[in-house]
Amino acid sequence: MLEFKQISHLDSVLTNPATRTLRANDLLGRWLNTNRETTGIAECNIERQGERFMISLVGVGSKGPIEWPRVEGKLLANLDEEGGQRAVAVSATFEFSFMKSETYIRLNRGVLVVVFYNTFLDNSSRANYVTREFFSRSA
Amino acid sequence: MEIAQLYDLAEPPVGAELDASALVGEWVNSNADTRSIARLTIFESDGKLLARVFGIGPKGLIDWGEAELEIFSSSPSSSTPSGFTGYYDFGFAETEIKGMIMKGLLVFAQFHRFKDDSQRADYFVREYFSLFHGKF
Numbered sequence: 001m002l003e004f005k006q007i008s009h010l011d012s013v014l015t016n017p018a019t020r021t022l023r024a025n026d027l028l029g030r031w032l033n034t035n036r037e038t039t040g041i042a043e044c045n046i047e048r049q050g051e052r053f054m055i056s057l058v059g060v061g062s063k064g065p066i067e068w069p070r071v072e073g074k075l076l077a078n079l080d081e082e083g084g085q086r087a088v089a090v091s092a093t094f095e096f097s098f099m100k101s102e103t104y105i106r107l108n109r110g111v112l113v114v115v116f117y118n119t120f121l122d123n124s125s126r127a128n129y130v131t132r133e134f135f136s137r138s139a
Numbered sequence: 140m141e142i143a144q145l146y147d148l149a150e151p152p153v154g155a156e157l158d159a160s161a162l163v164g165e166w167v168n169s170n171a172d173t174r175s176i177a178r179l180t181i182f183e184s185d186g187k188l189l190a191r192v193f194g195i196g197p198k199g200l201i202d203w204g205e206a207e208l209e210i211f212s213s214s215p216s217s218s219t220p221s222g223f224t225g226y227y228d229f230g231f232a233e234t235e236i237k238g239m240i241m242k243g244l245l246v247f248a249q250f251h252r253f254k255d256d257s258q259r260a261d262y263f264v265r266e267y268f269s270l271f272h273g274k275f
Contacts, residue, residue: 002257003231005201006194007174009251014259039145059144066143076250077262079175089263091250098141102224104237104248104263115248117211117224117237118147124140125151126215130222130239 008079019077023087024053027105031112031135044105044114044135046073046090055092055105068094068101078106098122111136149216157210157220159188162238166245166268175249175264181208181223190225190236203227206236231255244269 004010013019031044042065043058053073059066073090080086089106102117112135119128142148160183167178177200179192188210192203206225213221222239235250245268252261 002259003229003255004196005203005227005229005232005234006176007197008195008262008264009232009259011174014262015257016260019262020260041144059142060146061142062145062148068143074261077260079262079264091263094143096141096143099143099147101143102237104250106263106265115237115239117222118215119209120215122141126140126147126149127152127157127212127217128209129214129217130211131146131213132239 011079013079014077020075021088022077023085023107024048024075026087026107027053027090027112030138032138034111034134034136038133040131041114041116041133044112046105053090055090055103057094069096073105076104096121098124147215149214152212152216152218157212157218159183159210159220161240162188162208162210162220162223165271166247167271169244169267169269173266175266176247179247179268188223190223192227192236203229231257 027046028048033042039060041057042060045056047054055073056070057068071092073092076089078089087107091104094101100119105114115132117130120126162181165180174195177193177195179190181190188208189205190208191205194201206227208223208225210220211222225236227234232253237248239246247266247268249264253259
């Protein structure tokens with residue numbers, strides 16, 4: 001008997017091996033922020049190395065781009081239908097000495113949606129904050 | 140001041156701590172047919188923000204108990220709460236919850252990771268919740 005805390009824990013889709021990587025390759029590539037005036041993340045790159053999905057981001061800086069550390073994303077089956085298509089989502093955590101950014105990434109009708117939960121670790125008294133940005137595939 | 144993006148370059152909010160009252164209340168899933176979470180209650184206690192989540196079970200709601208929430212604002216200089224994160228450990232699985240307020244709606248994401256040997260895939264759910272306000 002499987003343990004559960006909600007009915008979706010028992011969804012038979014979750015035991016289908018194909019669910020773990022469903023349409024995962026749709027996430028791959030170079031993605032550019034749809035807002036050219038963003039002061040946040042300009043670019044998101046997702047690469048596949050065997051079974052690993054590597055995520056790298058480029059922040060907008062005052063003196064040029066800021067490369068974020070490259071991290072491995074964790075694939076998550078997605079029970080949502082996005083635009084009639086079910087595809088995996090990815091979570092990834094980026095760690096700086098002064099800040100941690102927990103993100104989740106998903107595709108919605110061809111747009112890459114990234115949500116950032118940023119926690120400051122320094123003593124700057126800046127408020128931890130959440131943002132969401134949209135990316136379109138680079139031509 | 141270190142930054143990872145220009146957006147981080149901001150003056151901290153002056154004086155006040157984040158006012159969590161905008162998050163407090165009874166949040167109800169917009170999807171009456173959900174197989175996930177029916178509702179959650181967010182409340183303050185002893186200076187902490189807590190959630191109590193109720194999952195959909197085959198025989199009624201399943202009380203997940205309470206989880207402490209971390210509050211997030213809309214920017215490094217804002218004292219207005221715009222989201223939260225929390226964590227449940229059920230033994231057989233662990234679940235992160237992440238909420239984000241968009242135009243009064245709670246966009247609520249769940250990240251389920253199984254720790255048992257059931258071979259279930261870790262998965263993600265994203266749903267919408269509205270605050271029960273009793274006005275209309």
